[in-house]
Amino acid sequence: MSxxxxxxxxxxxxxxxxxxxxxxxxxxxxxxxxxxxxxxxSNERLEFLGDAVLQLISSEYLYExxxxxxxxxxxxxxxxxxxxxxxxxxxxRLGYGELLLLSxxxxxxxxxxxxxxxxxxxxxxxxxxxxxxGLTACKEFVARELLHKVNRIVAEQSYKDAKSLFQELAQxxxxxxxxxxxIDSWGLDHEKTFRxxxxxxxxxxxxxxxxxxxxxxxxxxxxxxxxxxxL
Numbered sequence: 001m002s003x004x005x006x007x008x009x010x011x012x013x014x015x016x017x018x019x020x021x022x023x024x025x026x027x028x029x030x031x032x033x034x035x036x037x038x039x040x041x042s043n044e045r046l047e048f049l050g051d052a053v054l055q056l057i058s059s060e061y062l063y064e065x066x067x068x069x070x071x072x073x074x075x076x077x078x079x080x081x082x083x084x085x086x087x088x089x090x091x092x093r094l095g096y097g098e099l100l101l102l103s104x105x106x107x108x109x110x111x112x113x114x115x116x117x118x119x120x121x122x123x124x125x126x127x128x129x130x131x132x133x134g135l136t137a138c139k140e141f142v143a144r145e146l147l148h149k150v151n152r153i154v155a156e157q158s159y160k161d162a163k164s165l166f167q168e169l170a171q172x173x174x175x176x177x178x179x180x181x182x183i184d185s186w187g188l189d190h191e192k193t194f195r196x197x198x199x200x201x202x203x204x205x206x207x208x209x210x211x212x213x214x215x216x217x218x219x220x221x222x223x224x225x226x227x228x229x230x231l
Contacts, residue, residue: 001023001035001038001101002019002020002023003022003023003026003099003101004099005019005022007095007099008022008099011094011095011096012125012129012141013141013144014129014132014133014137014141016132017132018128018131018132020040021128021131021132022125022128022132023040023101024040024041024042024043024046024124024128025043025046025121025124025125025127025128026043026096026099026100026101026121026124026125027040027041027042027043027101028042028043028100028101028102028103028106028111028117028121029042029044029190029191030102030103030105030106030111030191031101031102031103031106033103034103034104034105043120043121043124044120044124045127046123046124046125046127046128046131047120047121047123047124047127048127049127049130049131050122050123050124050125050126050127050128050130051123051127053126053127053130053135053138054082054123054126054142055078055082056135057135057138057139057142058078058081058082058142058146058147059074059078061142061143061147061150062074062077062078062150065150066154073159076159076160076161077150077153077154077159079159079161080153080158080159081146081147081149081150081153081159082146083218084115084116084119084210084211084215085115085119085219086119086146086149087118087119087122087123087146088115088116088118088119088122090122090145090146091118091119091121091122092113092118094145096118096121096122096125097112097113097118098112100112100117100121102117114193115209115210115211116193116210116211116215126138126141126142129141161218162218162221162222162225163178163217163218163221165221165225166178166198166205166221166224166225166228169225169228169229170200170228173228174200174201176200176201178198178199178200178205178221178224179198179199179200180196180197180198180199180217180220181196181197181198181199182194182195182196182213182216183195183196183197183207191211192211193209193210193211194209194210194211194212194213194215194216195207195208195209195216196208196209196210196213196216196217196219196220197220198217198220198221198224200224200228205223205224205227205228206220206221206222206223206224206225206227207220207223208220208221208222208223
């Protein structure tokens, strides 16, 4: 089983000779559980490689674009660009979800649009592109499909950590430090999803989900910020 390579070539803007490599980039771990005889591995190793490639490309781009920014600001800019939500947004726009090889159970529960799966796939595809086409092709792709949002992120200061911003605002308006609590979790140990709620005093201000407690907390803080700002 393989993906629609013609469609992927149009999405990525490259010609693909190694079909197996790019099929692997779209193979979620759950698919292997349902197809034990499937020859390809999951996309986890490519995700590992793609993450490193993405860190390098985004770091170099920001270093050159903002020569006066200190290291701390550059780190925050990069974090906002390569975070799960950001990568998932672009993977969704590119149509990666339609190409994923998933188990029936994962698909039935919305896996094709699940944020952390899409973000991981973005990195896995980049890893495959690096192996097939080299760093220059990856730079061109990332500049075109991801780094276009840098100006907006910096201008709107959306690179600032949501938890930090929410804590500052809660202490300023209510003189209380927020508390985060895990209210639900599901999935296998290696791919759990967490739901976290953030409270100020006894009042819940937002809930969030993520592939880790930290990501779920950030998601909850982002939603809580909007509510607290309206007070």
